[in-house]
Amino acid sequence: MSRESIGEFEQLILLAILRLGDEAYGVPVLEEIRRHSPRKVLRPAVYVALGRLEEKGLVTARTVSGGPARRGRPRKYFEVSAEGLTQLREARDTLLSMWDGLQAVLDRG
Amino acid sequence: MNRRPGQPPRLAEWLITRTVPPRDRDAVLGDLEETFHSEALDGPKRPRLWYWGQALLFTVAYSAERLRSLAVRGRGRRAGSETTHLREAVTMNGWWREVRFALRALRKRPGFIAATVGTLALGIGASTAIFSTINGVMLRPLPYPEPDRLVFLSESWKDQAVPGGSSMNAANFRDLQASVRTIEGMTPYTFWSGNLTGGDRPQRVRGLVVGHEFFSTLGAQPRLGRDFTAEEGTEGGPDVVIVSHELWRDVFGSDRDLVGRDIMLNDAPYTVVGVLPEAMEFPGDPRIYVPLQWIGADLGRGGRNLNGIGRLASGATVEMAQQDMMAGYAPLEETYPQNENWTAWADPLHDRVVRPSQQRSLRLLGWAVGLVLLIACLNVANLLLVRAENRHRELAVRVALGAGKARLIPHFLSEGLLLSVIGGVLGVGVAYGGLEAIKSGFSSMLPRTDGIALDTTALLFALVVSLVSGVAVGLVPVARARSVDLQSDLKDGARGASRGGSALRQTLVVGEISLAVVILGIAALLGNSFYRVARIDTGVRDPEHVLVAQVTLGSDYQDTASRARFFRELMTQIEALPGVTSAGLTSRLPLFGGNNFTRVPVVGDPERAAEFVEWRMVTPGFFGAVGVSLEEGRMMDASDAALDTVRTIMVTRELSRQLFADESPLGRRIDVFGDGVGMEVIGVVSDLRDLGHERPTPPGVYAAAGNAVAPSTGYVLVRTATDALGLVPRLRELVEGLDPDLPVFGTRTLDDVVRQRLGGRMFSVSLLGIFAVVALMLGAIGIYGVVSYAVSQRTREMGVRLALGARGVDVVRLVVRHGVRLTVLGVGLGLIGTWVSTRWISSQLFDVEATDPVTYLAVAVLLGGVSLLASYVPARRASRTDPLEALRSE
Numbered sequence: 001m002s003r004e005s006i007g008e009f010e011q012l013i014l015l016a017i018l019r020l021g022d023e024a025y026g027v028p029v030l031e032e033i034r035r036h037s038p039r040k041v042l043r044p045a046v047y048v049a050l051g052r053l054e055e056k057g058l059v060t061a062r063t064v065s066g067g068p069a070r071r072g073r074p075r076k077y078f079e080v081s082a083e084g085l086t087q088l089r090e091a092r093d094t095l096l097s098m099w100d101g102l103q104a105v106l107d108r109g
Numbered sequence: 110m111n112r113r114p115g116q117p118p119r120l121a122e123w124l125i126t127r128t129v130p131p132r133d134r135d136a137v138l139g140d141l142e143e144t145f146h147s148e149a150l151d152g153p154k155r156p157r158l159w160y161w162g163q164a165l166l167f168t169v170a171y172s173a174e175r176l177r178s179l180a181v182r183g184r185g186r187r188a189g190s191e192t193t194h195l196r197e198a199v200t201m202n203g204w205w206r207e208v209r210f211a212l213r214a215l216r217k218r219p220g221f222i223a224a225t226v227g228t229l230a231l232g233i234g235a236s237t238a239i240f241s242t243i244n245g246v247m248l249r250p251l252p253y254p255e256p257d258r259l260v261f262l263s264e265s266w267k268d269q270a271v272p273g274g275s276s277m278n279a280a281n282f283r284d285l286q287a288s289v290r291t292i293e294g295m296t297p298y299t300f301w302s303g304n305l306t307g308g309d310r311p312q313r314v315r316g317l318v319v320g321h322e323f324f325s326t327l328g329a330q331p332r333l334g335r336d337f338t339a340e341e342g343t344e345g346g347p348d349v350v351i352v353s354h355e356l357w358r359d360v361f362g363s364d365r366d367l368v369g370r371d372i373m374l375n376d377a378p379y380t381v382v383g384v385l386p387e388a389m390e391f392p393g394d395p396r397i398y399v400p401l402q403w404i405g406a407d408l409g410r411g412g413r414n415l416n417g418i419g420r421l422a423s424g425a426t427v428e429m430a431q432q433d434m435m436a437g438y439a440p441l442e443e444t445y446p447q448n449e450n451w452t453a454w455a456d457p458l459h460d461r462v463v464r465p466s467q468q469r470s471l472r473l474l475g476w477a478v479g480l481v482l483l484i485a486c487l488n489v490a491n492l493l494l495v496r497a498e499n500r501h502r503e504l505a506v507r508v509a510l511g512a513g514k515a516r517l518i519p520h521f522l523s524e525g526l527l528l529s530v531i532g533g534v535l536g537v538g539v540a541y542g543g544l545e546a547i548k549s550g551f552s553s554m555l556p557r558t559d560g561i562a563l564d565t566t567a568l569l570f571a572l573v574v575s576l577v578s579g580v581a582v583g584l585v586p587v588a589r590a591r592s593v594d595l596q597s598d599l600k601d602g603a604r605g606a607s608r609g610g611s612a613l614r615q616t617l618v619v620g621e622i623s624l625a626v627v628i629l630g631i632a633a634l635l636g637n638s639f640y641r642v643a644r645i646d647t648g649v650r651d652p653e654h655v656l657v658a659q660v661t662l663g664s665d666y667q668d669t670a671s672r673a674r675f676f677r678e679l680m681t682q683i684e685a686l687p688g689v690t691s692a693g694l695t696s697r698l699p700l701f702g703g704n705n706f707t708r709v710p711v712v713g714d715p716e717r718a719a720e721f722v723e724w725r726m727v728t729p730g731f732f733g734a735v736g737v738s739l740e741e742g743r744m745m746d747a748s749d750a751a752l753d754t755v756r757t758i759m760v761t762r763e764l765s766r767q768l769f770a771d772e773s774p775l776g777r778r779i780d781v782f783g784d785g786v787g788m789e790v791i792g793v794v795s796d797l798r799d800l801g802h803e804r805p806t807p808p809g810v811y812a813a814a815g816n817a818v819a820p821s822t823g824y825v826l827v828r829t830a831t832d833a834l835g836l837v838p839r840l841r842e843l844v845e846g847l848d849p850d851l852p853v854f855g856t857r858t859l860d861d862v863v864r865q866r867l868g869g870r871m872f873s874v875s876l877l878g879i880f881a882v883v884a885l886m887l888g889a890i891g892i893y894g895v896v897s898y899a900v901s902q903r904t905r906e907m908g909v910r911l912a913l914g915a916r917g918v919d920v921v922r923l924v925v926r927h928g929v930r931l932t933v934l935g936v937g938l939g940l941i942g943t944w945v946s947t948r949w950i951s952s953q954l955f956d957v958e959a960t961d962p963v964t965y966l967a968v969a970v971l972l973g974g975v976s977l978l979a980s981y982v983p984a985r986r987a988s989r990t991d992p993l994e995a996l997r998s999e
Binding site: 052066073076 | 129130132133135136137138139140142143144146163166167169170171174
């Protein structure tokens with residue numbers, strides 16, 4: 001079966017989760033992406049994409065009950081699944097091989 | 110709407126719960142709340158607004174996501190199973206397709222979108238703005254527990270058309286406290302204001318003297334410190350004060366240690382015992398409260414200088430309380446001659462904050478804006494109908510191909526809803542602008558304008574109005590489409606509209622015109638009334654050149670002579686300023702009378718008396734400053750001011766007419782103070798409309814401010830040759846030079862004073878005028894649309910007529926006649942509608958009959974003219990039809 005490859009935004013999210021390690025829930029994920037990406041990222045887009053990644057099995061989630069600042073509402077922490085890692089690796093390989101040998105072009109620009 | 114400061118808005122949270130799937134819901138809410146708190150800490154941002162923005166973004170994002178996944182799933186299903194069109198129509202997927210279809214179809218017609226969305230935005234925006242105003246001013250309850258039970262207590266002259274409103278005698282009040290059972294916690298209050306000193310600059314502070322149970326009756330408790338004690342409310346009690354939240358914040362910098370400290374009021378120390386919560390509302394917007402300490406004293410029955418509040422006992426109604434007050438007063442009237450022909454009364458306290466006349470104006474505006482919205486909807490429905498007519502062949506084809514008529518419902522509904530929701534979003538912008546205009550332009554004419562806001566309630570209102578209008582305008586073409594007749598609609602193809610559609614459209618236009626006539630008619634009648642009221646001669650001359658300022662003397666000025674000396678000195682200095690033509694002092698503003706003696710007889714002829722005689726203490730410059738002229742006798746001078754008791758008096762023409770008819774009053778004596786000796790009339794001056802434009806001129810007397818009488822609060826009136834307000838800084842300097850502790854406040858021109866008197870009328874008339882213009886425009890667009898469409902449908906017929914030798918004029922006449930028929934019908938119905946609706950505004954008409962033929966004729970001519978023009982434009986176009994083109998196009 002042909003697998004849909006992951007989009008750029010989804011890659012950003014997966015990478016953010018990896019970078020955050022144990023601290024990867026909605027708020028820091030968004031902050032991490034905003035820190036690195038020049039694009040204006042809207043908050044809901046992150047959550048919708050996280051949901052989609054969860055459906056596809058690229059991330060796994062666990063909920064931990066939250067503190068008083070959240071009035072007890074749980075935090076949902078994400079982790080990149082094995083399948084997620086595989087796809088990220090593929091995406092990276094594809095990109096790197098495509099970039100290979102194009103340094104001169106970039107320097108010219 | 111209840112607010113939870115420091116927490117996310119509940120409604121926004123609810124919105125998120127509705128749209129985010131359960132899987133993510135709690136985590137999203139938690140994350141947002143977490144961020145909400147850090148946003149709030151980060152400084153100047155507005156976290157509640159931020160949260161609302163996020164809620165809307167989440168709603169849009171998750172709705173789009175849901176539609177996307179439905180579409181993905183739908184694609185899969187269609188491949189496998191047979192779905193009938195009808196079932197598909199009622200599933201989400203089918204709807205979504207129709208929505209997209211409608212969107213695509215609309216995108217091709219930017220002009221159409223602009224017209225419909227613009228019209229809806231105007232209608233929705235105007236109604237949202239007026240709704241917020243009505244909600245903020247009138248519907249919002251007073252911020253006390255069970256506010257409906259709070260009543261305002263007053264005395265009333267028995268012959269008054271509307272009972273209540275006068276001040277009460279303290280002894281009468283005390284007796285009523287003992288006898289009235291339907292009202293609990295009856296407690297007196299009276300207005301008072303003090304000069305607050307000790308800060309950078311002396312300030313005038315409005316306040317109340319209140320019974321010590323005042324706050325417990327209201328159900329309000331100080332947020333810092335405590336309420337008054339019973340001991341503080343008795344004679345000889347300590348000087349204590351409770352301050353409002355605003356004063357605490359603005360003057361004392363929210364100092365928590367204020368309680369227990371002394372502040373200087375009228376040069377005397379008062380100990381602050383409490384600070385009130387922010388949510389306090391009382392007529393006059395008081396800033397300080399001191400306890401009333403003389404209600405238990407031995408009081409006469411003569412003066413009336415306080416009012417009261419109370420709470421209806423459980424089970425009691427306002428009517429019962431009114432009966433009870435009157436019954437309780439009856440023995441007081443019998444026992445004391447001063448109470449003859451008086452009674453007591455109770456009104457809801459809310460009506461005291463927002464006067465019944467203001468409530469009537471607001472309600473009228475509510476109706477008017479509702480009509481404007483209705484006209485806007487009719488207009489849009491009409492435009493949609495025209496579009497549907499143009500596409501009826503396409504629709505017939507779709508039905509013939511098995512689309513099912515049910516499919517047409519989502520199509521038109523979504524078209525209507527799309528337009529109305531876009532219109533609603535723009536309408537919120539319109540409402541925002543409108544509210545800002547109302548708040549800045551009319552704040553002096555409306556109470557409680559601080560409470561007007563485009564809050565959640567208003568946004569919900571806009572949403573509901575948008576959805577309802579969307580469904581309404583969408584359903585009209587559905588009603589038409591349901592009657593699609595395959596046979597004829599496919600057969601007569603491009604040849605144009607069926608009869609049913611055009612009848613419906615014409616009905617809509619006639620409705621639109623008649624509603625426009627109603628608004629126009631009402632606006633014209635009230636505008637006419639306003640014009641007549643504003644033109645009334647108040648007795649004031651060139652008020653825009655007169656500066657008004659208020660100065661209140663503190664406790665250093667206990668004796669009359671010192672007060673008189675201060676004001677006399679001030680007047681002399683003001684008169685010496687360059688550009689000043691005259692300057693005078695008065696104890697009451699012109700047109701704001703109401704301080705009167707109930708009965709003033711002629712000495713030696715007690716049967717001959719004038720009633721409700723306005724009393725003023727003035728300096729001679731007052732007359733010149735206001736523009737009141739001396740008609741007979743002499744002007745008051747230093748010799749009158751030097752007397753130790755008032756022995757000479759000036760009277761108004763009205764008083765002279767009432768007491769002495771055609772005889773000269775000069776040298777006659779009238780008994781103002783009831784001492785039997787009376788005062789000699791030395792001069793007669795022209796009248797002032799002292800109770801406002803619309804009430805008859807009362808009789809009045811003027812005593813010279815001097816050794817005998819002098820006010821402690823004085824209004825300084827300065828007539829200038831140039832810019833009146835430019836004089837304020839000089840005036841402040843002069844007052845400061847005489848006494849640095851005295852504040853100068855209430856500075857404005859006399860013209861502002863006059864306008865304030867007209868305020869209520871000005872508010873409703875100017876807004877109604879705007880609505881009337883909008884209604885007129887929409888009506889004209891409606892006529893234009895229908896006639897223009899009819900012309901386009903009859904291009905071929907016009908071509909044939911012109912080819913057969915008809916002249917352009919004939920074609921114009923033919924087309925215009927069509928428009929005129931609709932107009933005449935609409936105007937006729939509208940005038941009847943106007944006449945019927947005048948019963949609700951009859952109390953607001955002044956000097957104009959509800960059936961005023963001139964007004965009706967003017968409205969008919971105006972609307973007739975506009976519609977004639979609106980149908981002439983397409984008629985002109987029709988007359989220029991090229992017969993060849995027209996025939997070839999078939």
